[in-house]
Amino acid sequence: MQPGARAPAPAALLPAQDLVNTLDLEAERDLLGSPADLRRWAKEHAVSGHSFGADDLADTIEFREALRDVCLSHTGVEIPAASSAALDRLLRRAPLLLSVDTAGASVRPADGLGGAEAVVAMVAAGIAQATADGSWPRLKACASDRCRWVYYDRSPSGRSRWCTMAICGSRAKMRAYRERSKA
Numbered sequence: 001m002q003p004g005a006r007a008p009a010p011a012a013l014l015p016a017q018d019l020v021n022t023l024d025l026e027a028e029r030d031l032l033g034s035p036a037d038l039r040r041w042a043k044e045h046a047v048s049g050h051s052f053g054a055d056d057l058a059d060t061i062e063f064r065e066a067l068r069d070v071c072l073s074h075t076g077v078e079i080p081a082a083s084s085a086a087l088d089r090l091l092r093r094a095p096l097l098l099s100v101d102t103a104g105a106s107v108r109p110a111d112g113l114g115g116a117e118a119v120v121a122m123v124a125a126g127i128a129q130a131t132a133d134g135s136w137p138r139l140k141a142c143a144s145d146r147c148r149w150v151y152y153d154r155s156p157s158g159r160s161r162w163c164t165m166a167i168c169g170s171r172a173k174m175r176a177y178r179e180r181s182k183a
Helices: 014-020 037-043 054-073 079-090 115-135 164-182
Strands: 096-101 104-109 139-141 151-152
Touching: 014 054, 014 115, 014 139, 037 054, 037 115, 054 079, 054 115, 054 139, 054 151, 079 115, 096 115, 104 115, 115 151
Parallel strands: none
Antiparallel strands: 096 104, 139 151
């Protein structure tokens, strides 16, 4: 919808938010239109030194859309079975390593991953960290079918449904008002 409409997600979730928001549904603009675009995005997110082909692009886009569905589920919508299956398959190919020291435990992508697996593992490591600190459920997809922009819900109650109340929230409320007025 509109980048910057809300404060960005915490650092651990920023790669997931940035990945999902490479597709702007309303503007019909996809920042991952080619393997070169994916390489550029990965480099910006410290996943460099990998080659990315057409299969990597397809897997990353599938991962992106499955993540969008999970973020939408944080507003109370069920995750489609196909998205759960895609996540299971893609995450299985992108293992994480657990490290334990005096400060606690952390996860990181396994060594030797390349292409889409490196991107998936990097995003998954951030999600694992955010799950541990409780912030993962606040990464949400806008409830507007035309938008689905992923934002971080910083509201006190954590019950926000739209990327921005000024646009998507107002549109939804106006539609509901018009429907009630017709009745």
